[in-house]
Amino acid sequence: MSIKSGDRVSCSYAGSELEGFFITERDGKAVIKLDSGYNVGIDAGLMKKLETQAPKPPVPVKIEQDESLPPLSIVSTGGTIASKIDYRTGAVTSQFEADDIMRAIPGLAGIGRFSAKVPATILSENMTPAIWKELASTVYSEIRNGARGVIVTHGTDTMAYSAAALSFMIDTPVPIVFVGSQRSADRPSSDNVMNGLCSAAAAVSDLGEVSVVMHATTSDDYCAIHRGTRVRKMHTSRRDAFASIGTDILGTVDYPSLDVKLSGFAARRRDAEPSLDDRLDEKVGIMYFYPGMSPAVVESFKGYSGLVIMGTGLGHTSSECIPAVRSLVRDGTQVVMTSQCLNGRVCDRVYDTGRDLLNAGVIEGGDLLPEAAMVKLMWVLGNESDPGKAAELMQTDLRGELGRCTPHGL
Amino acid sequence: MSIKSGDRVSCSYAGSELEGFFITERDGKAVIKLDSGYNVGIDAGLMKKLETQAPKPPVPVKIEQDESLPPLSIVSTGGTIASKIDYRTGAVTSQFEADDIMRAIPGLAGIGRFSAKVPATILSENMTPAIWKELASTVYSEIRNGARGVIVTHGTDTMAYSAAALSFMIDTPVPIVFVGSQRSADRPSSDNVMNGLCSAAAAVSDLGEVSVVMHATTSDDYCAIHRGTRVRKMHTSRRDAFASIGTDILGTVDYPSLDVKLSGFAARRRDAEPSLDDRLDEKVGIMYFYPGMSPAVVESFKGYSGLVIMGTGLGHTSSECIPAVRSLVRDGTQVVMTSQCLNGRVCDRVYDTGRDLLNAGVIEGGDLLPEAAMVKLMWVLGNESDPGKAAELMQTDLRGELGRCTPHGL
Amino acid sequence: MDYEKIGLMAGIEIHQQLDTAEKLFCHCPTRLRDVDERCGEFRRYLRATESEMGEIDRAAEEEMKKQDRIYTYYAYDSTCLVENDEEPPAPLNAEALELSLTLAKMMGMTPVQQVHMMRKLVIDGSNTSGFQRTGLVALNGKLPSGARIESICLEEEAAQRVEGDTFSLDRLGIPLAEITTGPDMRTPEEVKEVAAYIGMLLRSTGKVKRGLGTIRQDVNISIRDGARVEIKGVQDLGLIDEVVRREAQRQQNLIDIAAELKKREAAVGEEIIEVTDLFKDTESAILKRAKCILALCLKGFGGLVGKEIQPGRRLGSEMSDYAKKCGVGGLFHTDELPAYGVSGDEVRLLKERFSAGDEDCVILVADTRKKAECATGQIRKRAMMAFEGVPEETRKMLEEGSSAYMRPLPGAARMYPETDVLPVDISEEYWESLELPELITDREKRFATELGLDESLAKQMAYSSKSPLFEEAVLKGIKPNLAARTLLSTLRELSREGADVESIPGRDLIFLLLAVEEGKAAKEAVPEILREVAGGVSVSDAIEKIAPSISEDELVSLIRKLLDERKDFVREQGMRAVGPVMGVVMKEVRGRVDGKIISEILKKEIKYMISS
């Protein structure tokens, strides 16, 4: 059939002639948007093409930027901070140009002068270490070119991994702020506007590290600023899904005032050049231990440069798995122990299996989050070939990812 | 050397003759407990045996039980609810006999009339589905034999897994209460006494399901009663490590009053016989998805009866992994999707990769915890050979493990 | 008014809450709650999203004018993250879909082959998501009256406004059937009849919510040279014809005003003048405390702004409605002044500022400068519309049937697909399998003819939500009249007394009525027994307490004893004694035995006594 999406069609149905736009065909059903605005699915064979309506190209209205404001960069990886709805076809499209983003979030224009880069356009679950490198190099260039802060829009699924990756890959004097939305940008209730404005406020603030800025509560009242190496998505769908684990948040951005409050321990903006070190050893995995796990699961990571185990409790696997772990280590895999408890500190000195794991060559991951541990291990192995030094680096706090003490209340 | 642990030894050291008890030898160093109480490590060669002191056997003082109190059963798997210190040698031993436990936690004697069973003595990280079966059959017998409640002492590492396993394997009319301690029973600050007393209070309460009773806060103020299929260890070391996820707690036990308060939705004690269904298909694993994961990791679960994936966000893997998942399903592995976010609900209808996963045959795990999902999958596959029916069972709430709605505030 | 002459056209949209077990897109119950039972609250902003053409929907844009667009929501232990807009919706509720399709079939409609849920932009705060999910379910039906049914849509109910910008989430997501008729009605009475008929159809399913606010009619009205106006939220069917009448009148008056304005060569003044100084010593409290008073002059509008266009409504009221969107309290216009503390001198000075004459009208707005400026803009906009006659509007019904402006009619550009909900195919087999319920009107006839209820009781019973229980009772052998009276009158009376009759399960009512039929309890004791049951006593305990069963032997001995005590009287009166003694016996057994049985025995015993 020569009917294309957006074509005007009609069909005889229910004793009347229905008219509308053809949207798509799925499983033999044509989806038609009636003039009432409703979509219905109808046998594709019933459809008659009326006249071709070429979709009008959106009129690009140039947004005037205030040259007196600080230069900010929006780097997009495909997370939608802005989108447009074509009510004629019902299609929702993501927006990546600075102009589009500023039109969708009008308040941005009062915060900075924006430029936009799109190093990748993917669903965040398809993120890979290779794209982290591209992302890091894009962000690095933007800072080199004078951006006073960089906002990275990112799908929320793997945002914490990417934020951790950039934390290690870039030594930044200015804020690199990851932001996303848990409710799609096309809906009036989307968290994109508040998160977007708060991330921009954080990007011009005195902060000087990689962070994630997202809703702190289910209300539109303020955003939390999380450290990139300490944040985790802790809910599948809520606005306030992101949580700092094992540390306080770096600060808050109030909404709608956009007042930024930073904690004393948050790194501050510096007058320095950024540095980029984007070597990663990508052959690193995560393994979740469970009761009765076959040692074959451990063995399946043979040949890996690194493996992060999510053990039980203080960082354990069954005794049965320890020989397999020992073999892995002997064959050159760096194995780091973290805990599936997520909160608290790994300590393999207390129980027998723990001590056996230490003897097998497992590195205690302290209070590293498993995800941050994986990213760090990739980075450490990409930069340090000596296993002993690599192990030492894994136990050294480089980007606030490791806490020496676990504060009361956490 | 013929010197044994507990022997009286001396050695010339630092210009004087040190006397004490020989404890052990480790890495060529003899560990000696000096008469001052201090242990020191000294070259084993310096040690001279003085006289053999056979350790006096502990005098078993019979505890009088109050026959008017309800019969309760303590089933131990190796978690230490009670222990004794031999200050002479410094050795700490776990106690499993009812007498010993009641001596260590004197308050128990006022709550019930106890009998004790020890189906296994292992570290909880070495727990296996095979031991779950033994445990289930022991608990089942105890209830059949008239126990008004069963307390299962268990190491905390995998307690949540075991509690979920028993939830499915036993349909119980009386409380089955899992309890453990995060601080070892040999220390004056141990949580064993409060947890032990609170679990006993829960075991004689009106509750009628499998639960975990542990500290609710860092203070010794009250314990939370968690549903066995909804509880997770969320901290490596804190007393209040256990948390109910996606649901309210079943109730509380105040300390030291031991008043039990049950929520409206907690199952109540019934006047019925228990039933046991301990068939498990043990070939079920958990896989943690991470960015850049090789499809080979998925493939390594080939031949498994079931696999629980901990996906990102609403329940995703990368598109690259989906063909491998499809193959697994085609080859007969039931694949259930859960989320590494832990909180919230899996929903694969919203995004493309999700829909692709559904098309690949993945079962949405709703708000099942990954651990509960694994245990449930073992049980479902052990009882239902038809894949369609098994999938339906996985999406049916059997033991409060699945919530139809996610309440506000969770 | 000659409606044919003025070309009245009217259609209605009926929104009916469905009485399903769960909500449309989550598994929460469809239960309303008291706000005091809330377990949490949160606050959100909503904003209109940009469309492909860069246009924001005009209804949404109107909402955006409000300065403070933050909404507060109350959550309950019977609501969930779906209502909170914090979780993707569950699949479409199959029960609700079936019910809407059943309704469609009852009206002779054709179902769509595949239902697609849409998001309809609503940013007044009543939907946490900022849209209402709605799907077109069926098309093109016809009522016996000939009125066309254009469509039936399955929608989610909005959150209930508590006050101001605070909403309660208990109602959000209750399934709603939206039935839209064609604009086929030509008189106010016809509108009422059609609405009533559809209401009857809805209730015939036995699965719609009942009670205040569970059904709402929107009426679309236009007259020739007028415009389509939608009046929302007519909850009382009794007023629907009056609403139509008044709107027709309003449109006619606006058309007349437009003609008059053209004749007068009226014009809306360009100038907005600040007149705060003029009122610094005014007696009007509102003007006196205002930070800023702005005025504009409507040339040639004199007398027309104050003209009544509908009972209680003037052209000035329409302008005021527009102005209020900016957050101001209202306006003053010189057609109504001097009044409200504004003196004649002040009016004179005000008019002088604009060199305005009697044929002109000056309008005043008092508030902060920002709000007042917004409001004068709105007033100018509405004044310009007056030249065109009737603006297309969505209006809300006022108490007596008049209406006030709410927002422009929403454009069509406000729907896009709800991608979180998969489309649902409606197969022919499924459609064929749907069984239609008996219409209440048919049921009414059946109750009267087959069960012998009198006409009024038959109607009452047929419309009652208790009618399934009634039918069950009759099937079990309870006399229709006893069942109907108990279920209607007795329960209603007890309820008025304050007894919690709603808590009495149907099976208890049947148990009790069976006991009556079996002579184990007297009809007379039914109210008292039910009162006990409503208080928490089990039905058998209540029967035992109020009407402990008396064996026939016991009854006979009791009667003999009583007769014995009245031997002389009975001997004297003979069978005439039956009546008086009957009263005594009844009092003794306190309704534990049916009067008929007593009467039989009594007669026998008296007969025996006088014959012995």
Next chain:
Amino acid sequence: MDYEKIGLMAGIEIHQQLDTAEKLFCHCPTRLRDVDERCGEFRRYLRATESEMGEIDRAAEEEMKKQDRIYTYYAYDSTCLVENDEEPPAPLNAEALELSLTLAKMMGMTPVQQVHMMRKLVIDGSNTSGFQRTGLVALNGKLPSGARIESICLEEEAAQRVEGDTFSLDRLGIPLAEITTGPDMRTPEEVKEVAAYIGMLLRSTGKVKRGLGTIRQDVNISIRDGARVEIKGVQDLGLIDEVVRREAQRQQNLIDIAAELKKREAAVGEEIIEVTDLFKDTESAILKRAKCILALCLKGFGGLVGKEIQPGRRLGSEMSDYAKKCGVGGLFHTDELPAYGVSGDEVRLLKERFSAGDEDCVILVADTRKKAECATGQIRKRAMMAFEGVPEETRKMLEEGSSAYMRPLPGAARMYPETDVLPVDISEEYWESLELPELITDREKRFATELGLDESLAKQMAYSSKSPLFEEAVLKGIKPNLAARTLLSTLRELSREGADVESIPGRDLIFLLLAVEEGKAAKEAVPEILREVAGGVSVSDAIEKIAPSISEDELVSLIRKLLDERKDFVREQGMRAVGPVMGVVMKEVRGRVDGKIISEILKKEIKYMISS
């Protein structure tokens, strides 16, 4: 008192907080906090754990007597889950271990080959875990005085008691060196000397905490026929000899009392009698409001219970200490009555109840029945001990050097291994590599002889924590006297005035003193400049503000101007004018130039003036 004759033996245990960066088993700072800064609190019970033999440690058992054993803990943003007993300890702090080994080496001790950390049971609440971690580090040393050092242990400091059962966690876990001498001292003065010498050794490391509570001495004392008594918590070295004296006196008196009791054939009455009724109209407020008053009679104890055994302490006080463990406030005994509102009649009646005579003593306890019963038991126990003379006890020091009973001496059965901390090997290489610090006494001599400080200043400087800064300053070329006086007197004076001199970094002090040495600021301006710096001004700004540098040219013109104004006087006085004019110049330059420079120029100029 002839200490040789009574066979005095004394030893000391010194507990010294180490000034390490981190705590012994976590990475928290070793910083004390104000309780108002706490960020959280929690409550815990502690209970004695059962040992293999079924015995509970007797010290622990004593604590268990207290009815309410729940402790409250304050946490800070500088404490962590290790202090909270919610996380396993980190590995042993290497800095602390090195410091304790350095101390061991300074005292000629032998290190253990492998340090094993132990858990020492402490359930008075001061340790959240219920035990104190401690490890034996070295053995058998000797001081120059000949006193033997038995051992040095590395321990964790306990939590500080805020009040009652509330503890503050900031102090918990600070490393503590415990140095134990042999029981080798024979006179009170010797005890003091040894304690002072060890104190000097500790401070010589420069890495011990200073200030109130950072060092605590426990003294072990016995005399012949007495018993070993440990007096805890002697914080003031000046009192330590007095403590020994008073304990020797106490033991002697108790021995004498024991002899007297035997002579009198005294006995502790079996009977405990309730005498609440006796005091129902008493004037004694305590007795009047008591729920239960119990009494017992000590036959033959009359006069002895009230006998002073130490200034301010009687045998009755010892009994009272024991009774207080049950939570009672104290006791009354007839040796001190009538008094405190108890009348002579009441005493007589009381004694009559027991048929007690003058040689007997009746003891009263008033509280709830439960507590009073517990207390009378304790009193009987202590009374029985009086026959033996001196009980082995742990006692706490009272203000003037007397002491009160705390608990029995702890048994040895209270230690078991800390399995969460791995043992640490001490290799010979490591031991050999440890460098010993200069002793303060050596430093004192060096300061006097090599740097020419006078004796008192040398001593003060050597003991001061500022001595490293002093040495740095001298190395940089600052005159020792200037440096010493500034660091000691000037700073102390400013501090007394309220200036925050602690906040002034050492490098600023050196910068300033170098400026003085270079003539850029006058010595006289130092206090004022430092006051500014303490107030937050940078040191260079402060110099510029207080003493803007004056070039030599400017100084010369100033002097010439001043001389010119005093031409006559100068001509008249000649070189004698130097003094008076000097004063005027000094006032003008307000310390901006060193007096010596002024004086030189002034002399030259006057010389020139008179010669011209």
